[in-house]
């Protein structure tokens with residue numbers, strides 16, 4: 001599933017639809033909430049996430065909702081336990097969990113029609129494990145079959161398919177920091193900035209050495225922005241909440257630092273479980289209504305500069321923010337052997 005939109009936050013769920021439900025032909029947006037409430041009454045069917053932004057995860061990860069920000073991709077295995085029609089609904093948590101920070105009614109994104117087959121009873125994850133192990137036995141080459149099967153048996157690990165090795169602390173050779181900001185202090189204009197500057201096509205904002213391994217600290221001063229970098233993906237190390245101590249990327253963490261319109265805490269499911277995951281796009285949250293340090297999350301990621309030498313960009317993946325200046329030029333160059341980089345050409 002690919003989020004190809006400009007600025008909406010999407011959290012798709014699959015819910016069994018009542019057999020008596022009318023087809024949603026001509027359903028208007030204003031009536032979608034009532035249609036969903038009446039007809040899409042099944043419990044959300046759990047997903048099993050297997051890749052984030054096209055990068056295979058360390059293990060199959062169960063979730064009831066995957067949150068998509070602009071630019072996100074999630075690969076999921078979805079088991080429909082019984083035949084029938086399922087609603088695909090958009091169930092975004094209200095408040096600051098979303099790009100637009102509003103309470104939006106539940107939207108109907110589509111319908112899945114599931115034909116007859118073998119109904120699946122019991123635990124869906126156990127069923128999936130048996131299916132994947134059978135597929136490995138049938139399809140994996142003999143020299144890796146036993147290893148892949150054993151990894152699946154050990155917590156549904158996908159170790160043999162992970163494209164990048166973990167980056168440990170002692171591998172890190174340098175640091176980078178990034179701050180998104182929308183400067184609204186000027187009278188007639190609003191500025192969309194990275195580290196206090198608008199994008200300049202003629203300026204290289206960061207020159208990095210091939211072979212380097214950097215730890216990046218990402219923050220947003222005003223509202224939330226999906227950070228996206230080209231070429232080299234990153235591994236999520238931790239995401240510290242505005243209290244300065246809670247790591248909300250840990251599996252099972254509760255991220256309830258944002259509030260809804262009535263001032264009540266909202267549980268946002270998008271960060272818990274991301275620790276250790278490789279991605280190339282990640283929402284950098286600020287949940288304070290007027291921005292500033294009190295609402296900032298501190299997102300720490302690590303990345304290696306491998307193989308590619310040349311120039312590319314990082315940017316906010318809300319495209320109108322990017323177009324108005326929220327972008328930087330990155331250069332990866334050959335190291336000169338003395339701590340800097342060469343400017344030589346070939």
Ligand SMILES: [Cu+2]
Nearest residue numbers: 225316318321
């Ligand atoms: Cu932005």
